[in-house]
Amino acid sequence: MADPARAAKLADRIKVVVAQALERRVKDPRLGFVTVTDARVTNDLQHATVYYTVYGDEDESAETRRALESAKGILRAEVGKNITVRLTPTLEFVPDEIPVNASNLEELLRTAKERDAEVASLAAEQKYAGEPDPYRRKDDEEAAEADGSDRP
Structure with missing residues (x-):
């Protein structure tokens, strides 16, 4: 088990590497205007979940999902080159809701x-x-006692 702080640093690095690789290495025309919003790595550093958003409608989002799934190998290779862990984590792409x-x-x-x-x-x-101010006050009680009445 790795340190959770190390897993968080690795997730941040994976997010940057994947975003740069999508910009420079992946030339798939199905890939829309995608933004990598977050990445999370399990504590054993074996699996990484990358969250992304796509600018556009549902069709563009579906095409981008297919493009990311087909480019998963290239992106994992880029992550393996740019991080310093013994085993390269598997990548899973999840649309950010x-x-x-x-x-x-x-x-x-x-x-x-x-x-x-x-x-x-x-x-x-x-x-x-009823009355605008239904609460009893101390000065009202004193005035009632002075009058001798039992009601303020």
């Missing part, structure tokens, strides 16, 4: 903000059901 999830969250927040504005506008027009 963070941008999609972030846009969904932004939409939910936008909807919640609109609903909050609706509730605030409705609340501004409403009046209290």
Whole structure:
């Protein structure tokens, strides 16, 4: 088992090497505008998961996925040349879902903000059901005691 800090450093290095290799070595026309967003390496340094995003629609994303799978050998060879570990880790490419999830969250927040504005506008027009300030205060109790009444 390797040190988790070493695995994190290796993952960062793999991310850089794969991004550079995609830019310089891989000449597949199916490869779209791809960005390597993250890489994670298991603690035994045997497997690396590379996360990527693709600018474009679903067809371009599918084509890029196929291009990455076919270029996996070239990319692993590049990683093996540029890192200093005894065994070169296997590469697995996973589309990064963070941008999609972030846009969904932004939409939910936008909807919640609109609903909050609706509730605030409705609340501004409403009046209290009872007294505006239903809480007892110490000075009210003293005034009631001075009057001799049992109600403040």
